[in-house]
Amino acid sequence: MSAVVVVGSVNADTSLHVARIPGPGETVLALGSRTSPGGKGANQACAVARAGARSVMVGAVGTDAAGTMLVDELGRRGVELDQLLRLPDVESGGATVLVDDDGENCIVVSGGANAALTPAQVTAGLDAVDDVGLVLTQGELSVACVEAAAAWAAAHEVRFVHNLAPYRAATPELLALCDPLVVNEHEAADLAAALGEHPDGTDALLALLAGRCRSVVITLGGDGAAYASPAGSGARASARVEVVDTTGAGDAFVGAAAAALLADDDLGRACAAGVAAGAAAVQHRGAQPEL
């Protein structure tokens, strides 16, 4: 059975619920806290599995207790972990997530084992997976690891999907392989600015990025998502739902959309699947639903 292989970060998330997110120099008391599996790669791998597709994780955690928790939790969520390395002498990656009463968040990520992963380990991990149907990456691994995954996908004629989150500079060569590039509105604007352009509005942003990538998706928060590809462009609206916590909404979108693309859905149907998963994600606390 063909797999979505997620080459990405795995973090232990500590989520702190606060009345409001503090400014510089301020201290606030948390109203509650919980530790759960996170990291954009792991969140997306879980979303792929939740969508019913075969999901394989290529990445790294430490040999610490957090690493053991992460392996257990991802396994329980149906993600294949044979290529998730346990690296000695390095801590597992971690993120501290502040979520306020309005569901807004603010996140600090510590790379740990994710930052120690090498491009050669990424390539070896991909080589070891049987029947890779789609390679999915995000911006929390090193640029060199993402480029190694993209190069592997190109060499093996496998679809490459990149979620440029968090935003960072991307080469024209990497962008040209993305099918699609998935970005939110801020990441899209940052990317456009880096290309020396300041297009006004989503349609202009889509047109600009579609010219640099094989296809592009811009997620629009509560408004859903818009897409453009050589086969056509369009938008998928989100259902109006009560927002509890937006953490991981983008990851839920990307994982569900990748699972749909693996099943040969077109980009419009993949966006519809992503929007439905994103709307479900904002209705629970944390990056992933409790099991």
Ligand SMILES: Nc1ncnc2c1ncn2[C@@H]1O[C@H](COP(=O)(O)OP(=O)(O)OP(=O)(O)O)[C@@H](O)[C@H]1O
């Ligand atoms: N308020 C909302 N109501 C319904 N759906 C939402 C809402 N916010 C986000 N979503 C869903 O999640 C998807 C991704 O959201 P968004 O565009 O905010 O990405 P993001 O900034 O990467 O998210 P995050 O960083 O919070 O995980 C949207 O396309 C939509 O489907």
